[in-house]
Amino acid sequence: MSEQHSSVQNEEMGRRKFxxxxxxxxxxxxSFVVGLPAVGYVISPGVRKQTGxxxxxxxxxxxxxxxxxxxxxxxxxxxxxxxxxxxxxTAWAVTDDSVNVTTFSDICTHLSCRVNWREDRGTFFCxxxxxxxxxxxxxxxxxxxxxxxxxxxxxDNGQIQxxxxx
Amino acid sequence: MTxxxxxxxxxxxxxxxxxxERLGLTTIWHTIFARSVPETNxxxxxxxxxxxxxxxQLVTGMLLTIYYVPSPDHAYDSIQFIMNDVAFGWxxxxxxxxxxxxxxxxxxxxxxxxxxxxxxxYPRELTWLTGVALLAIVMVLGFxxxxxxxxQRAYWATSVGTSIIGVxxxxxxxxxxxxxxxxxxxxxTLARFYGLHVWWMPLALLTIIxxxxxxxxxxxxxxPPERDE
Numbered sequence: 376m377s378e379q380h381s382s383v384q385n386e387e388m389g390r391r392k393f394x395x396x397x398x399x400x401x402x403x404x405x406s407f408v409v410g411l412p413a414v415g416y417v418i419s420p421g422v423r424k425q426t427g428x429x430x431x432x433x434x435x436x437x438x439x440x441x442x443x444x445x446x447x448x449x450x451x452x453x454x455x456x457x458x459x460x461x462x463x464x465t466a467w468a469v470t471d472d473s474v475n476v477t478t479f480s481d482i483c484t485h486l487s488c489r490v491n492w493r494e495d496r497g498t499f500f501c502x503x504x505x506x507x508x509x510x511x512x513x514x515x516x517x518x519x520x521x522x523x524x525x526x527x528x529x530x531d532n533g534q535i536q537x538x539x540x541x
Numbered sequence: 542m543t544x545x546x547x548x549x550x551x552x553x554x555x556x557x558x559x560x561x562e563r564l565g566l567t568t569i570w571h572t573i574f575a576r577s578v579p580e581t582n583x584x585x586x587x588x589x590x591x592x593x594x595x596x597x598q599l600v601t602g603m604l605l606t607i608y609y610v611p612s613p614d615h616a617y618d619s620i621q622f623i624m625n626d627v628a629f630g631w632x633x634x635x636x637x638x639x640x641x642x643x644x645x646x647x648x649x650x651x652x653x654x655x656x657x658x659x660x661x662x663y664p665r666e667l668t669w670l671t672g673v674a675l676l677a678i679v680m681v682l683g684f685x686x687x688x689x690x691x692x693q694r695a696y697w698a699t700s701v702g703t704s705i706i707g708v709x710x711x712x713x714x715x716x717x718x719x720x721x722x723x724x725x726x727x728x729x730t731l732a733r734f735y736g737l738h739v740w741w742m743p744l745a746l747l748t749i750i751x752x753x754x755x756x757x758x759x760x761x762x763x764x765p766p767e768r769d770e
Contacts, residue, residue, distance in 0.1 A: 409597065409636070412629035413604055419628035456608070457618040457626075 420456070427541040432534050433466055436476060439535075444469040444492055444499075444510055446481070451541045465489070466526055467499075468535055469510055476530065478537050479512040479523040490523070499523065572758060579764030587651035588757070591675075594644040595746065598682075601637040602739065609689070611735035613728050616691035641683055648679050660763040668756040671749050678746045685738040688731060699726055699734075 433447035450463040465481040481489050481499075488503035498515055499508040507516040512523035526537035561567050578585075608627060610619045623630035652672060655661055661669035688699040703726070707717035722729030 405593075405597075409600060412632050413600070415628035416604055416630060416633050417607060419626075419630075457615070457622040 425540055429539050429541055430529070430531075430536045431539050432531075432536050433468060433478070434535060435533050436470065436473065436530055436535050437533060439468060439470045439473065439476070441471055441473060442469070442510065446492065447535075449537065449539065451539050453541060466537055467492070467512070467523075468528075474530075476528055476535050477511055478526040478528040478535065480526065482524065483519060484514075484521045484523060485517070485519040576758065576761070578762055581762070581765060584650075584654045585762065587647055587654055591644065591648050591651050592750065592754075594640055594647055595750065598637060598640050598644060599743065599747075601633050601640060602743070604633045605637055606739060611689065611731050613691060613731060616689065616731060620690050641686060644679055645683050648676055652676055658763060658765050664760055665756070665763070668753060668760065671753040671756065674749050675746065675753060678742050678749065682738060682742045682746070685734040685742065688726075688734045689738065691731060696726060699730065703730075 429451060431449045431451065433449065434445075439445055444467045446465045446467050448463060449466050450461050452459055453462050466478050467481060468476050468478045470476045481491075483490050483501040483503065483506050485501065485504055485506050488501050490499040490501045490506070490508060492498075493500050496507075497510060499512070501507070501517065501519070505517045506514075506519040508519065508523050509515050512525065514520075514522055526539070528535060528537045530536070557566075605623065608619055608623045608630070610616060620634070623634055655669065655672065684699075684702055687702075688695045703717055703720045706720050707713045709716055718724060720730075721727075722733050
């Protein structure tokens with residue numbers, strides 16, 4: 376250890392710089408080894424793709440009055456982390472000719488509040504920011520950027536079915 | 542010895558000098574990292590190793606809280622979820638698990654080194670005492686963390702561990718009930734061990750590490766004793 380004291384200043388500084396570099400490199404590698412997986416760890420449930428589809432039966436098409444929307448509850452099971460849980464919602468169905476049905480969600484396209492049907496005005500109304508939609512889900516007033524989102528549907532044995540992405 | 546830790550040309554250097562003038566970065570660098578130390582050996586790095594392990598435990602532990610739920614209904618399943626479904630969950634939990642074991646080991650070896658070179662003596666008594674407190678906190682962290690997986694091993698280890706508290710004369714049974722939050726190990730035990738593990742002990746650890754490091758920087762470290770001393 377004593378020859379270190381006799382070494383010239385330059386050599387000592389070079390050694391110091393080298394060691395600083397090595398330590399920085401190791402510290403960087405450790406941060407990388409922890410930091411990169413941490414990013415994947417945190418975002419992992421958010422970037423998982425939904426792939427499932429299922430047909431959900433709302434009710435008989437015969438129960439609809441032409442020109443008046445009817446609300447039907449729907450629900451499906453999802454895997455919420457390690458818990459299996461129910462997701463419930465309301466689907467609106469409206470028909471003009473009792474053959475073709477338009478089905479759409481009650482989730483406002485502005486900021487996802489739920490819209491209510493107003494019998495007196497004949498419109499869907501969103502209480503959060505006064506968004507208003509027509510009988511077929513088209514925007515009438517307020518901030519919503521697009522009509523209410525529609526469900527793909529089919530009529531099976533007189534029953535209205537909607538396609539749910541689960 | 543007035544060289545700066547960063548020596549980059551032009552604008553970076555100018556930006557560094559601007560910050561340095563206001564934050565005193567060079568002073569911090571020289572006080573904390575480039576301070577004078579006696580000729581030592583590798584055993585003197587155990588303290589730094591403990592600090593780095595503490596930081597690693599803190600970071601991985603904070604990551605685990607993103608998914609872990611401290612309730613008997615969910616604790617076990619949430620850990621299964623971390624291990625099987627979350628990207629790199631096995632790695633983050635693995636680092637926390639092995640880091641905990643390593644930390645107890647490294648902190649203990651650090652204590653042995655300080656003991657055997659006599660570094661606890663005047664004027665470093667408080668560095669030693671805060672170090673003893675840190676060792677105790679690490680043990681509590683290890684013990685409280687052991688229950689959180691809520692598996693058979695966790696349950697029975699805590700059963701045995703808390704029973705030891707009950708052996709204390711006179712007040713033992715009372716202390717046992719306080720530790721468990723009742724007579725049995727259950728929801729309350731898990732919740733209070735969790736609180737202890739993620740709030741009380743980590744904050745105590747960080748605070749006392751702060752004092753410990755302040756003392757080390759203020760007083761300095763000892764050189765290994767020589768034969769003729």
